[in-house]
Amino acid sequence: MRKYWYTWFLLASLAVCFLWTFVTDHMGKTQEAVTVRASMVSVDEENTMKKQSGVSVRDNQAEKTGDVTSALAENASGSEYPEAETLNHPAVSENYVFPVSDHLAKSEDFVVSCNSSMKGDVMAEKETATGDLLPDDFAGVLFIGDSRTVGLYEYGQLGAADFFAESGMNVFNLLNREVTVPGKGKKTLEQLLAENQYQFIHIMLGINELGYEMDQILRQYESVVEKIQEMEPDAKIILGANLHVTAEKAANSEIYNNDNINVLNGAIQKIGEDRNCYFIDVNALFDDTAGNLSAEYSTDGFHILAKYYAQWAEWIREQI
Amino acid sequence: MVFSSIDFLFGFLPVFLILYLICPCGWRNRCLLIGSLVFYFYGVKDTPFYLILLLLSIGVNYGIGRRIGNKKSKKWLITGIAYNLFWLGLFKYAGFFAQNWNQLAGRIGASVYLPVFSPDLPIGISFYTFQALSYLIDVYRGKTSCEDSLPDFGMYISMFPQLIAGPIVTYASMQRQIKERKYLPAMMEEGLREFTIGLGLKVLIANQVGGLWKEIETIGYESISTPLAWLGLIAFSLQIYFDFYGYSLMAVGLGNMLGFRLPCNFAHPYMSVSMTEFWRRWHMTLGSWFREYVYIPLGGNRKGKVRTWCNLLAVWLLTGLWHGASWNFVLWGLTVFLLILIEKAGVGKLLSRYPAVGHGYMLFAVPLTWMLFAITDVSQILVYIKRLFPFMSVPGEFAYFAGDFLKYGRLYALSLCAGMIFMTDMPRKLYDKRKDSPVTAVILLAVFWACIFCIKKGMDDPFLYFRF
Structure with missing residues (x-):
């Protein structure tokens, strides 16, 4: 018996594990809510593509799911700058629920009413964006985003811009995360915006959330944009469309493919119009003829090779 | 199936081990053979032809092994080697060869182009081909007698621990273990x-x-x-x-x-x-x-x-x-x-x-x-x-x-x-x-x-x- 310690330990632990999964599965079926742990799967870690689309459906608050979804879906592209009263989706002001269960309480602070950030004068500027509004050295510009934005920081030679970006960043954890901002130390987004004045804020998020339900992503996205506009009302927001993936990656994944990305980008564009933000789509620069990220620009299918970030930066400079 | 996957660790392996252990000694080789084929099939289910290739390899090498064993015939040895190298060459090197040929032909202006055949490599083919070759050559050299039992031979070629990625085991070193192995709980x-x-x-x-x-x-x-x-x-x-x-x-x-x-x-x-x-x-x-x-x-x-x-x-x-x-x-x-x-x-x-x-x-x-x-x-x-x-x-x-x-x-x-x-x-x-x-x-x-x-x-x- 002494000689077989490991066999017995292993069998015992396997039995325990088996029993535990059996019990929890059984219990889970009798409850309505299934909490998904915040196992934020990010594209940057090349995770498995099977992701649960459940989101922590906390108790009670009514969510206007139906209206929001349909509104966003229908108006996904290019309507004119809507007047306040034609906005046909209600404020994303219900107690928004998102997966990081502990932070749910905080989310109620971010309730912002829909109309608070209409900036009539920005509309006019937006129509005539000529490419010389952004300063050449990107001073006074903040970039918020995920690993692609990190790439812009490391290889884009963006001069004096600030970066609040980290691999794995997404709209669900953006407001709670403490990130090392180059040159300024570890801060949350709120702290960073409180301590600094920015003229432009470039936001590019979305790819890391693709495993979740689209309407939940978009509601959270809009809520985040509202919050940022509230914290930094004088800044003009630039929403960046998400980079496409290569054809090979798209063909092999149900989640990370360009159809989903295009839906997301379209909805982001709509949010941009509703909130008077700029919307720029870098895919024009890197796409091949079929609408996928061109294979020559990438080895892993998700990120462009580092040497192309400088081109991307230059392109951003020209857009605004 | 990769050994470090949940499917293998909590699916195939426990089930197979239980079946193997309750099998009476005489049947264990067959059990292992069947288990290994199932294992292999799971890995190639998108291209089931590769399983047939493996079975073919077992069959052909078994037959040739017996012929070499009986008459020490060099002709059969050459046939066997050619057979094994043919499939390996086809799947692994034909495309490479064709590509280079085409490049060369393009440079010198010739217009003889070969079709580039580059399918997915059958899993483990480099390993089991080499095992089969070692068997044939050892039988020819007299280092070992040929294997008379088809299931045992099949088990030698396809046993799942070393089918996909080695170690490459020579038949001579395995022979005794195939026929009899004392199974100790240790x-x-x-x-x-x-x-x-x-x-x-x-x-x-x-x-x-x-x-x-x-x-x-x-x-x-x-x-x-x-x-x-x-x-x-x-x-x-x-x-x-x-x-x-x-x-x-x-x-x-x-x-x-x-x-x-x-x-x-x-x-x-x-x-x-x-x-x-x-x-x-x-x-x-x-x-x-x-x-x-x-x-x-x-x-x-x-x-x-x-x-x-x-x-x-x-x-x-x-x-x-x-x-x-x-x-x-x-x-x-x-x-x-x-x-x-x-x-x-x-x-x-x-x-x-x-x-x-x-x-x-x-x-x-x-x-x-x-x-x-x-x-x-x-x-x-x-x-x-x-x-x-x-x-x-x-x-x-x-x-x-x-x-x-x-x-x-x-x-x-x-x-x-x-x-x-x-x-x-x-x-x-x-x-x-x-x-x-x-x-x-x-x-x-x-x-x-x-x-x-x-x-x-x-x-x-x-x-x-x-x-x-």
Whole structure:
């Protein structure tokens, strides 16, 4: 018996594990809510593509799911700058629920009413964006985003811009995360915006959330944009469309493919119009003829090779 | 099916083990054969023809083996070798050959173009083909008698512990074990331990440290700093070692659980002081296969110096090509050959006499040779060399992020250190001393569950030797 310690330990632990999964599965079926742990799967870690689309459906608050979804879906592209009263989706002001269960309480602070950030004068500027509004050295510009934005920081030679970006960043954890901002130390987004004045804020998020339900992503996205506009009302927001993936990656994944990305980008564009933000789509620069990220620009299918970030930066400079 | 997957660990393996253990002794070989075929089918279910290929290989080699055995006929030997090499050549090298032919034809203006046939490689074909060849040649040489039982032979070719990625086991060394093996419960314990250790090396070290090389590929070789370039090669060297070593240990462990003693594939190769010694400690079953069936038949070192060099060159070019049908592998084989030649010319004695010099030399030789292995595109190899040795490039030719070495160094520090520690023989010695203690068992248990956790989290699992 002494000689077989490991066999017995292993069998015992396997039995325990088996029993535990059996019990929890059984219990889970009798409850309505299934909490998904915040196992934020990010594209940057090349995770498995099977992701649960459940989101922590906390108790009670009514969510206007139906209206929001349909509104966003229908108006996904290019309507004119809507007047306040034609906005046909209600404020994303219900107690928004998102997966990081502990932070749910905080989310109620971010309730912002829909109309608070209409900036009539920005509309006019937006129509005539000529490419010389952004300063050449990107001073006074903040970039918020995920690993692609990190790439812009490391290889884009963006001069004096600030970066609040980290691999794995997404709209669900953006407001709670403490990130090392180059040159300024570890801060949350709120702290960073409180301590600094920015003229432009470039936001590019979305790819890391693709495993979740689209309407939940978009509601959270809009809520985040509202919050940022509230914290930094004088800044003009630039929403960046998400980079496409290569054809090979798209063909092999149900989640990370360009159809989903295009839906997301379209909805982001709509949010941009509703909130008077700029919307720029870098895919024009890197796409091949079929609408996928061109294979020559990438080895892993998700990120462009580092040497192309400088081109991307230059392109951003020209857009605004 | 990869050994380090949930499907295998909690699906196939427990079910198979239970069936195997309740099988009466006489039926165990058949049970293993069927189990292995199921295992293989799961891996090739998108291309079921590959399973038929395996079955065909078993059948044909069995038949030819019997014919050679009866009459020692050279004709049948040649037929057998041709048959095996045909399929290997077709799936692995035809496309490569056609591509190069077309390129050449294009250059000289000829218009004879070959169709490029490059399908997915049948899993394990390089391994089971070599096993079959070793069987035929051994029967011809009289080293072993031919196998009369088809299921037993099939089991030898296809047994799942070594079907996909070795070790390459000669029939002679397995014969007795096939016919009779004493099954002791102690072997189950030992098997589980070895398996867990292998799993840990693969999942906790190789998969983790492998992330660094992937990041460098994503960034692009032109945009990395020199320190990062070196760090990347070290990371790749650790990854490929622990990947394959871990997998080989898992194979040995599985063999133990089934009552077999499979040969060792690695003997702490990174502790070698010369390239010659390295290749006697790395992928040992492949090295001995080439020695036994290519080097010695060509004459070995018994036909004079020049002939020895030619034989060595042949062996190394073939070893390179065995790893992949691509010019970088040929370059790799050539480089290793040159190093071994230089060592034979006298440098080797110096290296063994002064181990410090030897270790220093290997510290550079190993990552640099693996670089040729890791980068398939030869022009990219040139780029990488320029990054490694910045004095070779024009200043300003490459732009990189100055903080990249610190960033990735910090991210991967833990797994790199773990790799450095486990590549020495210290952990194994410590383990051997404390094998019987319950603390060791608890540690192994922790390793096992840590691996499961990592696998579930979906850590990337690029098994480099898998495409063979």
